Amino acid sequence: MPLFALARFHRADVKPLYEATYDAHMAFVIPQLDQVKLGGPLFDEHGEIVGSLAILEAEDLAAVRVHHFEDPYTKAGIWDRVEINRLEVRKGELASGPEWRPSKPLSAAVLPRT
Numbered sequence: 426m427p428l429f430a431l432a433r434f435h436r437a438d439v440k441p442l443y444e445a446t447y448d449a450h451m452a453f454v455i456p457q458l459d460q461v462k463l464g465g466p467l468f469d470e471h472g473e474i475v476g477s478l479a480i481l482e483a484e485d486l487a488a489v490r491v492h493h494f495e496d497p498y499t500k501a502g503i504w505d506r507v508e509i510n511r512l513e514v515r516k517g518e519l520a521s522g523p524e525w526r527p528s529k530p531l532s533a534a535v536l537p538r539t
Contacts, residue, residue, distance in 0.1 A: 426482045428462060428512040429489045433498075434476035436505040443474070449497035457492070476504075480512060 435443065454461070464479035483489045489509050493499055 426484065428514060429481050429483055429486065430508070430510050430512045431479045431481055431489060431493060432467075432476065432508045433478075433493075433504045434467070434506040435474070435503055439503050440473075442501055443498070443503055446497050446501045446503065453495065453497055460492075486511065 460482050462480045462482055464481075465477065466474045467476040467478055469475045481489055481492065483492070486509065493507065493509065498504065
């Protein structure tokens with residue numbers, strides 16, 4: 426299945442909205458973690474989050490667009506700029522590395538049910 430790079434960059438002064446939408450975003454992302462081959466926040470030189478990068482496995486570009494537009498962050502209007510491109514990995518292994526971990530504790534409502 427093809428891989429796609431989803432790079433999204435925040436609007437200016439969006440931190441309060443980003444934080445208020447975090448739990449809804451995580452509730453959206455957690456059930457889809459099998460599609461996320463690599464992902465995480467992007468930081469500026471001051472350590473502030475300025476966006477995110479995700480490498481997604483999907484049937485096609487349309488499926489990645491659906492993923493993007495259904496994300497609560499997108500619905501909240503957080504993004505200033507979004508780029509979606511097909512990725513062909515020529516070096517490295519996306520399957521290896523640490524397991525996923527959230528950037529802050531999740532509320533009980535967001536945690537996957539076991």
